[in-house]
Amino acid sequence: MNQGGIRVLHVDDDERFGALAASFLGRLGSFDVTTRTGYESAMTAVDEESFDCVVCDYDLGAYDGLDVLDAVRERDPEVPFVLFTAKGSEQVASDAIAADATDYLQKGSGGRSQFELLANRVESAVGEARTRERLRSNRRRVRHLHEVAPEFAQCTSAAAVHRTTVSAAERILDFEWVFVAVPVDGQFESRPREHEGAFMLEEPFALDEGIVGETFQSGEPHVVDDLRAEPLATPADDQFRSGLSVPVGEQAVLQAVSDRTGAFDEYDREHAELLASHAAAALSRIESEQLYRTLVEQSHDGIYVYQGSSFQFVNDRVAELTGYAKADLYEMDLWSLVHEDDRENVKESARGAEDGPVVREARIVRKDGTVRHMALSTAQITYDGEPAFMGAARDVTERKRHERQLERTNERLEQFASVVSHDLKNPLAVAEGNLEMARETGDDEHLESASEALDRMSTLVTDVLALAREGSTVVDPDGVFLSSVASAAWTVVDTGDASFVLDDDAHVRADENRLKRLLENCFRNAVEHGTADGSVTVTVGALEDETGFYVADDGPGIPEGEREAVFESGVTNSPDGTGFGLAIVAEIADAHEWRVGATESEDGGARIEVADVEPVADARADADAVADDA
Structure with a gap:
């Protein structure tokens, strides 16, 4: 720190001694001395100007030097105060130090050595005071720079970080001309563009140009006391004399300039680096957040x-x-x-x-x-x-659908293996045996038995093929009316004396052909297991909660303990049944992702319920419209 340019207020009741002191101090160093001869005039000077040190005599007539010391301390507790007096005693020295005087010095004969000692004491006191003030200032700067961290935390864009950086450099570091140089498309641009400070670069410049370019390339800060003497410097204005460049991570450069030589010292560099570190962290955070946001939003x-x-x-x-x-x-x-x-x-x-x-x-x-x-x-x-x-x-819905389809396929393969290994072998053995007996005996009765066995095999093969075809997943169902599909199914089933009742219609989304096959099998099951005289009544209607439909009869019904098993392949209590009728119903329902179950009807017979069926909107209105058209 340069100790020159020290402004001194010298208070002495002897005007000639004051002039002598000012003359000597002026020749001994860079002192700017203001002389006052009384308490009132000294206080006026203190109120109107600022001084780096006050030198005061003890005896001032109505007042003494300690009165001046008290008044000065009220105005500025930190300014150095040297009691310079001819009235020397241990008591005066003790009182001066007790009153917070910086130094105590007795006047001598008025020779050069006396004023050399005074000059040294003043320079020492001012140097220590300036050091203390600089340390306090540095602590304040560092505290304020850390306090600006929440401002950076609230920044959501690089432009906001640049504005916060420049504002903090002006407000905290007292930089007058400052900007952030940001690389854009191979050139530096100054930020923020809308800044209202005293200076802002208008034109972009190359990434390797000047002190800013060197700072960016090297990643090291640069303090230049005299831009005119620096070969790398390319100042944008002739008035600039010194500069400070600090890298902001790898993203930018913080640049400050001054019209004074030597305007920036190591403290300025350290504090600018601290500010730049906050800015770099904020820029990195925003870049990471933007990248993360992009990945998240495009995921x-x-x-x-x-x-x-x-x-x-x-x-x-x-x-x-x-x-x-x-x-x-x-x-x-x-x-x-x-x-x-x-x-x-x-x-x-x-x-x-x-x-x-x-x-x-x-x-x-x-x-x-x-x-x-x-x-x-x-x-x-x-x-x-x-x-x-x-x-x-x-979303793994399709995967789950494929898994369920694979499971159903495997189950059907097991069923086919069972049919081939057991159900088809029996009638095949019967047919072969009866043909052999017919050849040996010539009795046509054996041929009839063989024919019946072959018919049984044909029925089994037909049902197994139906089980295979109906189990595949329904891909694109249509809206169909339960009444029309049920009526069509009833006409193709050998129902004998059975009767058909449509209780309530429903408009559902289904594969029409498979829904028809499901209803056909339900109807055959009702007729085959109905009353002895074949006069069973079959009723079709919508479930009360409109989530599906039912097929009910007034026959003997299904025992409660067998209601789950009837949907398994090969389960039947009819000597002529294959056991695949309701298994096919279950496969068709599963292919639609419906639920199927058996319960008791209102008349005590069997009731097959199909649930989780997707309804078509405005089903009743559509049904009424169809009825009106008919």
């Missing part, structure tokens, strides 16, 4: 963050998967999206994410009521300072 998976039962963040894919708008998702209970049968398992597995990421599958219910299967990955995180969970959802 094929639904990405979400939740606390308790509320979403805190969802990407667009979550809205697509659920059918809800993002604004609606933030307002709703997230657990309402999870199928009620899976809800507790999902909650329980989410709690397990406290120990590490958890992956599981669950069903969600979309806004339109359809159900989709999801693979859910969940991990515990901290969000806005509070514990939270972050999840990713991937």
Whole structure:
């Protein structure tokens, strides 16, 4: 720190001694001395000007030097005060030091050595005071620079970081001309463009140009005391004399200039580096957040963050998967999206994410009521300072459908193997045996038995082929009326004396041909297992909750213990049945993702119920319209 240019107020009741002191001090160093001869005039000078040091005599008439010291301390507690007096005593010295005088010095004979000692004492006192002030200033700067960190934390764009950086450099570091040089398309541009400071670069410049370019390339700060003497310097204005360049990470350069030589010291460099480190961290955070946001928003998976039962963040894919708008998702209970049968398992597995990421599958219910299967990955995180969970959802409905189809295919293969190994072997053996007997005896009765066995085989093969064909997944169902399909099915079944009643119509989404086959098999089952005289009544209608339909009869019914088994292949209590009729019904229902079950009808007979059938909107209105057209 340069100790020159010290402004001194010298207070002495002897005007000639004051002039002598000013003359000597002027020759001994860079002192600018103001002389006053009394208390009042000294106080006026203190009020009107600022001084680096006050030198005061003790005896000033009505006042003494300690009175001046008290008044000066009230105005500036830090300014050095030297009691320079001819009235020397231990008591005066003790009183001066007790009153917070910086130094005490006795006047001598008025020779050069006396004023050399005074000059040294003043320079020493001012140097120490300036050092203390600089240390205080440095501490204030560092504190304020750390306090600006929350401002950077609130920045959501690079432009906001640049504005905050320039503002802090002006406000905290007292830099008058400052900007951030940002590389754009192979050139530096100054930021922020809308800055209202005293200076702003108008034109871009090359990345390797000047001190800024050297700072950017090397990653090292540069302090230049005299730009005119620096070969690398290319100042944008002739008035610039010194400069300070500090790298902002690898993203930019913080540049300050001054119209004074030597305007920046090592403290300025250190503080600018601290400010630049905050800015670089903010820029890196924003870049990471933007990259993360891009990845999240463009992800094929639904990405979400939740606390308790509320979403805190969802990407667009979550809205697509659920059918809800993002604004609606933030307002709703997230657990309402999870199928009620899976809800507790999902909650329980989410709690397990406290120990590490958890992956599981669950069903969600979309806004339109359809159900989709999801693979859910969940991990515990901290969000806005509070514990939270972050999840990713991937739609695996098609995969689950393929898995179920594969399972059904494997089951059918096992059924076919059973039919081939057992059900077909029996009638084949009967046919072969009767043919052999016919050849040996010539009795046509054996040929009739062989023919019956072959008919049995033909029926079995037909049913097995139907089981294979009807079990494949329904891909594109149409809206059909239950009444029309049921009526068509009734006409192709050998119903004998049985009667058909349509109780209530329904408009459902189904593969019409397969629905017809399902109803045909239900009708055959009712007729084959009906009353002895064949006068069974079969009723078709919609379920009360409009989620499906039923086929009921007034026959003997199905025993309660057998109602699940009747849908298995080969199960029948009729000597002429193949046991595949209701198994085919179950396969057709499963191919549609319906549920099928058996229960007792109102008349005590059998009632086959098919549920989870997708209704077509305005079914009743459409049915009425069809009736009116007819």
